[in-house]
Amino acid sequence: MSYHQARYDEPLLWEIEPPPEAPAAPEPIPGVPERLRRRHGVRWPELSELEVIRHFTRLSQMNFGIDTNAYPLGSCTMKYNPKVSELLARRPGAAEAHPGQPEATVQGSLEILWRLEQALGKITGFEEVSLQPAAGAHGEFAALLMIRAYLAERGELERRTEVLLPDTAHGTNPASAAMAGFTAREIRSKDGCVDPAALAAAVSDRTAAFMLTNPNTAGLFEPEIVEIARTVHGAGGLLYYDGANLNAILGVTSPGRMGFDVAHLNLHKTFATPHGGGGPGAGVLAAGPTLAPFLPVPRIVRRGRNFRLDYDRPRSIGKIKSGLGNFGLDLRALVFLLSHGESGIRRISRRAVLNSNYLGQRLGTRLPRPFRPLVKHEFLLSGAPLKARGLRTLDLAKRLLDEGIHAPTVYFPSLVEEALMIEMPETESRRELDLLVAAFERALGDTPEALRAAPQSLAVGRIDEVAAARHLLLSWKDLRERGAVLGMAGPTPEGATPGKT
């Protein structure tokens, strides 16, 4: 497939109509103390509605999205975002509700959240669910705070300062552990999985928790999960489930069944809420009996047909975010769950894993595949052979963009040289998988020069990220003061007039 993205030399908003350097001060608001009043108006352009619409519509055309491009992004689960969810999240009853309204006036919102909590409880095998975290990493952080509170209650917090994790863990895991005041300690994997002997040697009375993703970021189901749970619990530690890869095991197993104590899920992965160019997401906390009392407040409680907010949870960690979570995303996730039902949810994991194994087999003939071939929702390839041609995985990734296909996750996990991590979720058809294989084959068959020159068919060519970090230009203010270092007077070096080229 040949792909051509729109290419506009789209000006920045303030280049459309440069605002005055020092706009007139706003008319004073009665009662506002003089020393708090703005001395100049906000320096921002005054544009017509059509100008603003054209600006952002053109920008949108210079952006990949699931509706236009396949995203084989490992661990990101870029599945189709159903349109009906967008419709329903915008219903006045959903969008207009304010989090500070009396309970009696938001029974509908509370019921949406309660129903989603119930369904996610069944999927995770945990009784109690909180939707408060804004994202996956936020859920990790909250769960670790719950573990802190649990350890503090038992008088073990001083001693249990270590959070263990495999070297395949997502970067958010060690970062969350550090943020919650723990020391993160990585355990070396064996054949892509947790080495039970290494884990047994690492646990001690200093272990607060072990954080695990299963299937892991190599796409492998951790076959020793029962043994792992026994080892961690035997040492007095808790077992944390990173739900980023839950898509692979829906209706097959659950964190509860596997012996975990607490889990976070990502609604923007497994439950198809849109990623929005990096966010919003929605995190979920699900906990078993040991940690459930520490979940954030409030909890939603059902009494007959009615729902109320329960703040009387003395062991709760309190709040980790304002409001009850990202309701707009929660509603979309409930729509997704109701549409699938039991049978549909079970189909998701089967089809996602089928897609991944099929692609793994097809692409595994082109590049080396580390570890065993039976994978779950994603698999790894190594771009190491490209080096013989003077190329890197990055060049292949950029060349795939020219095929209209988003690059896979690259250079992660770090235990595979020049790694490519590939996931094509259940919403991708057989035809799309074959298009991806064909695109890979064309890219790999291309000349080294062509790969290094990629991408050629997008709004811009290969971007100089080193220059971006060396000369930090992070706002209009920076462009005004220092834009000259990169010749940033206008969108093109010649300062050509904006317009489609």
Added chain:
Amino acid sequence: MGARVPRWIPSEPGEEEPLLAALGLNDVEELFRDVPEQVRMGRMGLGAPLEEIDVVRRIDRILSRNRTHSRYPAFLGGRVGLRYVPAAVDALLLRSEFYTSYTPYQPEASQGMLQSLFEFQSLWVELTGLDAANASLYDGATAAGEALLLCRRLKEGHRFLIPASLPWEEKSVLANYAAGLGIRIEEIPYDPASGLLDLAWIREAVGRGEVFGLLADLPNGFGGLDEGLPELKGILGGVPLVVAADPLALAVLEPPGAYGADIVVGEGQGFGTPPSFGGPLLGLFACRAEHLRLTPGRIVGATRDAAGRRAFTLTLQTREQHIRRSRATSNICTNQSLLALAFVAYASLVGPRGLERLAHRLSDRARLLAQALGRSPALRAPAFSAPFLWEFAVSVRAGSAREFLDRLAAARVLGGTPIGDPRPGRAGAEEALFLTAATEFTDRRAIRRYARAVGGEPPGDVAPEASRGGGP
């Protein structure tokens, strides 16, 4: 196989067989042979799949139980606002190239979102008077939490000062963000008459040492504007100052960077997105250039492509969790990019003069509201003497504010949001307080209904609203 599934999963006959055949399998279940029998699960009990029309009807039926501001006059504010979202903003948010896109780690494929985020960062820099902004955090409360963590990186010490009037949710979020640090958060008392910060207390507290940061909010948790804010940096000296500011307020108030704020955070939902029962929201974060490398979150920078064309990319990524892991400045990955796009699109559609007009319109209505409620024998409104913009605290003369607002809701008025901590035994002196807000939907009729419901005089005899035009 066989059971009905949504068309979102390709399931037509002939779809899966070739995939299975290529793998030499008869049954997809064989792909799960590595999952031990011991951990297998049975039925989840999720019910049968629903057709789209049935899902729509079910969700609509559930939502019909809500009583929101289009049905009851509503005076709901705080960090989350009832604000009109221009149709043009939502039309842009529905561009699926934006809302279905992933984080722009592949910049060449993501120029649209990256340029939008660069423009968003630029706007927050203009509003705050600081040097640099990130591409968003989860919400205002977590942005304050991240600001606390940045202060700790900038300055040694174990005491962080916050207003006692700060919304209880934010206090709780801050306590959680600080939990791993082993530090103490201390509350600055407020003057009982004005509700404003006790500067003498701050001076004394800073003098005792070990303070590594102070957060003040604008307006404060009671809706008040603190004239003392510009004096804080003089008191703090080298101690970092964080200001948590309402972005609309910054369209008419002096940028906190001008009086020495080191970090400005805020809740940006009011610019272009509906309250959505409290989420998704938008965490705003700006800081000084010299602190950039210690800040949390993604940052977009301008650069060139291979042909010399201007381009945008994520930069300073070595601060972030996917590179730095346990030594990252924050664990944040997913942020609120789409709401950042809404923020800058909203401000550009309304324009700076439109923002000023909106600020005037809301504050005019708030003064009208204060006059009307002030005549109610059941209330002291406003509860404090400090100047305010479009929100102010009200005190109920008997009982708790929460119960009062519940009764008011039964009379079909959403009169405000309680200020006290709802956890048992924690509300303290704030139990009688609630915050009431004039919104874009607050017309004279709504104020009249509110006044009648609380036994006050309808505002028939107050001066007619200044006509500033530009209504939504």
